[in-house]
Structure formats: structure tokens, C-alpha cells
Ligand code: ADP
């Protein structure tokens with residue numbers, strides 16, 4: 520009897536292993552890149568058929584477009600635009616998504632002593648990185664008075680947002696893309712995808728294992744490549760996680776030898792100094808996005824402190840090119856080069 524069971528086990532084992540490898544063997548990668556949320560979005564999924572992959576990816580892009588319609592700072596018809604137009608006038612009833620992003624943005628503002636502040640809108644709208652011109656200093660000074668996240672009033676019960684002072688503007692540019700990556704991944708999962716990657720510019724989220732068991736690998740850009748072949752500074756292995764990178768090399772111009780970029784210190788209205796690039800890893804893209812911007816503004820030392828306190832993993836490249844990583848990150852990061 521015993522022998523029979525053993526034989527049965529032996530017979531069944533390889534068969535089940537074969538089945539497993541067959542099904543996973545059928546999963547192939549599919550990738551689509553499109554413009555969404557005003558940037559380049561790439562989605563990769565593993566699926567058994569092209570039809571299943573395309574349907575899932577299509578739905579994920581629809582979700583990103585829906586969110587963009589709610590959260591876009593530059594569109595007149597978004598909920599964010601309506602909130603900004605109603606500053607100092609009246610609270611605005613918003614969708615649960617808009618409310619959730621603003622609520623989370625406020626928690627990051629609290630956690631970072633106001634380095635992260637979505638009311639930066641009054642100031643960020645004065646900077647033009649295409650025209651490469653500095654804002655008028657007087658105007659900048661005046662607009663700084665409209666910055667202060669403590670003047671945002673949230674009413675959860677009625678799902679309303681109110682900006683207390685006229686002239687205040689919220690800009691979700693440092694948090695919406697990461698939130699979008701989270702939501703796009705949720706849509707892929709609801710469409711039966713078990714393994715995939717969504718990147719909304721520098722905000723990336725991965726889930727599930729690849730059929731061959733290898734982990735998702737994400738390249739981190741070198742903020743100061745000197746020549747061809749120096750594009751990457753590190754490679755990260757990512758499991759069921761999100762990673763975001765904020766850098767001074769994405770949207771910037773150089774004038775009179777000074778680099779002006781789009782990550783602004785809310786206490787001055789000018790670009791934050793001290794870092795070239797910050798990458799943060801955690802479960803949710805909404806937080807990796809917000810904290811990568813916030814830690815960039817805090818600078819290497821204070822940024823590391825906040826990361827330790829909150830339990831975030833990450834990597835900072837300071838303004839001299841020095842690289843610091845948190846303890847937990849050390850196993851996941853492979854440096855390509857020092858500078
Ligand atoms: P990217 O948009 O390149 O991914 P970030 O996520 O770091 O980079 O976001 C930068 C954007 O965030 C800016 O373009 C601006 O819209 C907004 N922003 C700038 N400074 C701040 C700040 N101190 N707090 C919150 N948002 C900010």
C-alpha cells in the first residue's frame with residue numbers, strides 16, 4: 520500500500536511539474552507605450568494571449584486617462600482646476616480619487632515638515648522650463664504667500680476640498696503619476712494579469728514574478744552622463760513594489776552657470792539644492808512619487824533621516840555625485856558606476 524502511494528506520488532509529481540511549466544511557458548511578454556498623464560507611459564504584462572494582454576493594457580490606459588482628466592493641473596476642466604478657481608470662494612465636491620490623492624499629499628507634507636507641499640501651484644505656474652526664463656522675483660515673492668498646505672481644508676464626509684486663500688493653487692505633479700501607476704496595476708490585476716510593470720515616466724510599479732522566476736530590473740539614470748554608455752548609474756531589482764526617481768536633469772535649464780529645475784523648495788520658491796537624484800522604493804507608487812520629490816527637497820542628510828523614520832528604502836545622489844543608500848536597499852541595488 521505504502522509502496523503504491525509512493526509510486527503514485529512519483530508519477531504525479533513530474534506530471535504536475537510539467538503542467539506548471541507548460542502553463543507558465545505559455546505566458547509571453549507584451550508591451551505597449553503611449554502618451555498618458557502628459558508623459559510617456561509603458562506597460563508590460565505577461566499573458567497567455569495577445570487578446571487578453573491588449574484588453575488589460577487598454578483598460579489600464581483608460582484608467583490613466585480618467586485620472587488625468589481629474590487631476591491635471593493644466594486642463595481647465597479637471598477637478599484640480601475647479602478647486603483652484605474656487606480658492607477663497609467655496610469648497611468643491613470632488614471624486615474619491617481626487618480626495619484620496621490630496622489626503623495622502625497632506626500626510627506626506629506633515630511627514631516632511633512641509634518640504635512636500637502641493638500648494639506650490641501658485642509658484643510652479645510661474646516657472647517655464649521651455650522658455651528657459653526665470654520668474655519675476657517680485658511676483659515670485661508675492662506668490663509665495665499663497666503657498667501653505669495648512670490652508671487646505673478637507674471634509675471627508677462631504678468629499679470636499681477648500682483652499683482658504685484666494686490665489687492658492689494645488690499642483691499634483693509630484694504625486695499623481697505614482698498614484699496613476701498604482702491604479703493602472705490594480706486594473707491589470709482585475710483583468711486577470713498576474714505579472715506586469717507600469718511606468719509613468721519615472722514612476723514605476725511592478726507586480727508578480729516573471730515566468731522564468733527572474734525579478735523585474737529597473738535602471739536608474741545617471742544624472743550627469745559624460746559620454747555614451749554612461750546613461751545608467753544603477754540597476755534595481757524590484758519585487759511587488761513601486762520605485763520613483765526625482766531628478767534635476769528631467770526638466771531644467773542652465774542660465775549663467777546655474778541649473779534651474781522643476782523641484783521647488785516651498786520656503787523660497789526656487790529649485791531645491793543639495794541633490795541630483797532621489798529614488799524611493801515602497802509598496803505604493805503614490806508614496807514613492809511624493810517622497811522622492813520631498814526627500815530631494817530635504818537634501819541628503821535630512822532626507823535620509825526622514826526615510827529612516829518612516830521606513831522607506833531609497834538611494835540619494837547628492838550635488839557632488841556621492842551615492843547613499845538605505846540599509847534595506849543595499850541588496851536590491853547594483854551600482855553600474857560611481858559617478
Ligand atoms: P517628475 O514630474 O519629473 O516626475 P517629481 O515627481 O519630482 O518629478 O515632481 C515635480 C513636479 O512636482 C513639479 O513639476 C511640480 O509640478 C511639483 N512640485 C515642485 N515642487 C514641489 C514641492 N515642493 N511639493 C510638491 N510638489 C512640487
Ligand code: MG
Nearest residue numbers: 693808809812
Ligand atoms: Mg514625485
